[in-house]
Amino acid sequence: MATMNQQILLASRPEGEPTASNFKLVEAALPELKDGQVLVRNHYLSLDPYMRGRMNEGKSYAQPQPLNEVMIGGTAGEVVASKNANFAVGDQVVGMGGWQLYQLVDASQRGVLNKVDTRHVPLSAYLGAVGMPGVTAWYGLTQIIAPKAGETVVVSAASGAVGGAVGQLAKARGARAVGLAGGPDKCAYVTGELGFDACIDYKQHPDLKSLSTALKAACPGGIDGYFENVGGMILDAVMLRCNAFARMAFCGMISGYNGEPIPMLHPQLILSNRMKLEGFIVSEHMEVWPQALKELGTMVATGKLKYRETVADGLANAPEAFMGLLKGRNFGKQLVKLV
Amino acid sequence: MATMNQQILLASRPEGEPTASNFKLVEAALPELKDGQVLVRNHYLSLDPYMRGRMNEGKSYAQPQPLNEVMIGGTAGEVVASKNANFAVGDQVVGMGGWQLYQLVDASQRGVLNKVDTRHVPLSAYLGAVGMPGVTAWYGLTQIIAPKAGETVVVSAASGAVGGAVGQLAKARGARAVGLAGGPDKCAYVTGELGFDACIDYKQHPDLKSLSTALKAACPGGIDGYFENVGGMILDAVMLRCNAFARMAFCGMISGYNGEPIPMLHPQLILSNRMKLEGFIVSEHMEVWPQALKELGTMVATGKLKYRETVADGLANAPEAFMGLLKGRNFGKQLVKLV
Numbered sequence: 001m002a003t004m005n006q007q008i009l010l011a012s013r014p015e016g017e018p019t020a021s022n023f024k025l026v027e028a029a030l031p032e033l034k035d036g037q038v039l040v041r042n043h044y045l046s047l048d049p050y051m052r053g054r055m056n057e058g059k060s061y062a063q064p065q066p067l068n069e070v071m072i073g074g075t076a077g078e079v080v081a082s083k084n085a086n087f088a089v090g091d092q093v094v095g096m097g098g099w100q101l102y103q104l105v106d107a108s109q110r111g112v113l114n115k116v117d118t119r120h121v122p123l124s125a126y127l128g129a130v131g132m133p134g135v136t137a138w139y140g141l142t143q144i145i146a147p148k149a150g151e152t153v154v155v156s157a158a159s160g161a162v163g164g165a166v167g168q169l170a171k172a173r174g175a176r177a178v179g180l181a182g183g184p185d186k187c188a189y190v191t192g193e194l195g196f197d198a199c200i201d202y203k204q205h206p207d208l209k210s211l212s213t214a215l216k217a218a219c220p221g222g223i224d225g226y227f228e229n230v231g232g233m234i235l236d237a238v239m240l241r242c243n244a245f246a247r248m249a250f251c252g253m254i255s256g257y258n259g260e261p262i263p264m265l266h267p268q269l270i271l272s273n274r275m276k277l278e279g280f281i282v283s284e285h286m287e288v289w290p291q292a293l294k295e296l297g298t299m300v301a302t303g304k305l306k307y308r309e310t311v312a313d314g315l316a317n318a319p320e321a322f323m324g325l326l327k328g329r330n331f332g333k334q335l336v337k338l339v
Numbered sequence: 340m341a342t343m344n345q346q347i348l349l350a351s352r353p354e355g356e357p358t359a360s361n362f363k364l365v366e367a368a369l370p371e372l373k374d375g376q377v378l379v380r381n382h383y384l385s386l387d388p389y390m391r392g393r394m395n396e397g398k399s400y401a402q403p404q405p406l407n408e409v410m411i412g413g414t415a416g417e418v419v420a421s422k423n424a425n426f427a428v429g430d431q432v433v434g435m436g437g438w439q440l441y442q443l444v445d446a447s448q449r450g451v452l453n454k455v456d457t458r459h460v461p462l463s464a465y466l467g468a469v470g471m472p473g474v475t476a477w478y479g480l481t482q483i484i485a486p487k488a489g490e491t492v493v494v495s496a497a498s499g500a501v502g503g504a505v506g507q508l509a510k511a512r513g514a515r516a517v518g519l520a521g522g523p524d525k526c527a528y529v530t531g532e533l534g535f536d537a538c539i540d541y542k543q544h545p546d547l548k549s550l551s552t553a554l555k556a557a558c559p560g561g562i563d564g565y566f567e568n569v570g571g572m573i574l575d576a577v578m579l580r581c582n583a584f585a586r587m588a589f590c591g592m593i594s595g596y597n598g599e600p601i602p603m604l605h606p607q608l609i610l611s612n613r614m615k616l617e618g619f620i621v622s623e624h625m626e627v628w629p630q631a632l633k634e635l636g637t638m639v640a641t642g643k644l645k646y647r648e649t650v651a652d653g654l655a656n657a658p659e660a661f662m663g664l665l666k667g668r669n670f671g672k673q674l675v676k677l678v
Contacts, residue, residue, distance in 0.1 A: 228610075231606065253607050271591065274617075275617070279611070
């Protein structure tokens with residue numbers, strides 16, 4: 001009897017916030033392996049904000065997630081069958097396995113499936129601090145913000161997988177790291193556990209003036225770099241506190257993912273402060289991944305890069321965990337455990 | 340009897356649009372020359388949009404123009420007296436002489452006063468195509484937009500001193516140049532005389548949708564680079580037509596100079612199109628001026644860089660000419676002839 005796979009498909013596109021009805025759990029028999037193919041049992045599924053953008057139709061930086069196909073997503077797991085000379089049963093691997101228990105993949109193309117070493121770094125970390133979120137943090141911080149020692153770097157969504165790494169990488173370069181996070185628990189984690197110099201609870205600052213005042217207090221020397229995960233009022237408030245020649249890495253704008261208008265109030269500041277704003281998608285910069293993963297892996301293995309995980313249990317709980325992620329209910333990297 | 344100088348001072352700060360009452364014409368006797376000083380008879384005064392920003396109080400990239408002092412401004416003229424070994428009577432020079440007939444200046448500091456060669460390039464051009472506006476165009480185009488052959492570069496205020504040079508420099512690099520200008524005469528000049536591939540009369544497109552549609556028609560391959568002189572709706576419309584990895588050089592935002600709010604409607608596009616937006620002030624990049632002036636001077640001398648001048652007659656007419664410049668009444672580089 002063929003092994004049964006479970007998969008979550010995109011059943012319909014959300015109007016505004018996603019709901020459970022946008023997803024559909026199905027069973028499907030796994031076909032026989034062909035030459036070059038590898039069968040991976042997914043242990044962890046990564047849930048990430050970018051998935052929300054893919055659920056929309058229309059022009060974006062990436063192809064929209066097709067309807068009635070398996071939701072895309074990063075996965076970490078173990079090879080359970082292989083007709084590819086480069087992979088053996090028992091290999092620990094990461095790939096884009098999607099929201100499903102098993103990934104059947106032609107592993108001949110370089111980069112589709114990557115073996116990882118779990119002796120010093122746990123498997124799940126390859127979906128977080130030593131994976132796409134970590135490299136995202138590394139790219140925006142080192143290639144766009146490029147902080148000098150003594151400069152101040154601000155990060156939104158600072159308790160998240162990306163934001164947490166941004167601040168710790170900034171600190172490792174001698175910069176001052178200031179986070180923005182939602183709620184006292186996340187803020188305490190950002191300063192206490194991750195070692196940021198300060199963290200602002202944006203929920204305590206519902207208007208621009210209040211948030212801008214809080215940023216002034218937390219950044220007495222102004223802001224030299226900003227890692228943008230959120231957009232909207234937080235972006236406006238940060239811009240008001242930016243120094244001349246400030247750099248902003250645009251990585252996400254979660255506040256606009258449901259289609260809300262999120263205008264930037266004062267684009268004149270780009271000129272008057274001679275700022276640089278740059279958007280990026282880390283998958284378009286594969287050339288830096290080896291260098292980034294080397295630094296991130298070493299930092300995790302030596303305890304210098306800390307992170308936290310929120311782990312949902314079982315594929316069926318992935319949609320709810322994803323909706324929680326978009327509302328900021330997760331704490332650190334959001335994963336789904338599949339085994 | 341001492342030579343009498345005439346000067347225009349900033350009498351008060353404008354609230355909204357500047358008016359004649361913000362300026363004051365005064366006479367003042369010129370003091371005796373001290374060692375190291377040079378007396379320049381200003382032949383031309385340059386009027387530029389940046390002056391409007393300086394008239395405001397408060398935080399900007401530059402010190403505000405002080406009240407009751409001579410308005411700042413670039414000038415070209417002739418040395419009429421010198422106690423400085425590097426300058427002789429009869430030398431043609433450019434400097435920041437301000438809104439006045441004579442400039443008395445300590446010329447020991449390098450760069451304060453620069454001798455120019457008027458054999459192949461007219462004196463007034465050193466305030467335009469071969470001066471600050473030309474270098475501004477050169478910097479934004481070559482150092483930020485850096486167009487590849489075949490790419491499309493859009494320029495606002497395309498008939499102006501900066502915009503006109505941007506398009507011609509883009510064409511010289513094999514790019515397609517599309518201008519935005521106000522009125523059929525300016526548009527005809529931009530395509531006919533300056534050689535842009537297309538020019539859109541923004542006055543024919545009073546709303547975002549109409550302007551965006553016009554840009555789509557003029558830029559069938561999308562927009563790869565944008566030189567921003569204006570801000571507001573034009574910026575929003577251009578952003579909607581930008582290709583992935585588009586670059587925007589922010590040089591001016593004249594639409595916001597009187598304090599109007601000019602929000603950017605869709606900052607999400609910075610991320611989804613992986614754009615780079617960078618503000619700059621050309622006086623902070625003196626290291627590139629020699630290279631830029633060499634290219635610009637050669638292009639003007641050989642007829643490859645064309646420009647037009649609007650020349651007001653006499654210092655007393657400078658305020659009105661300046662107010663006209665802010666309303667787009669000039670055609671090409673706005674100068675005041677002082678002799």
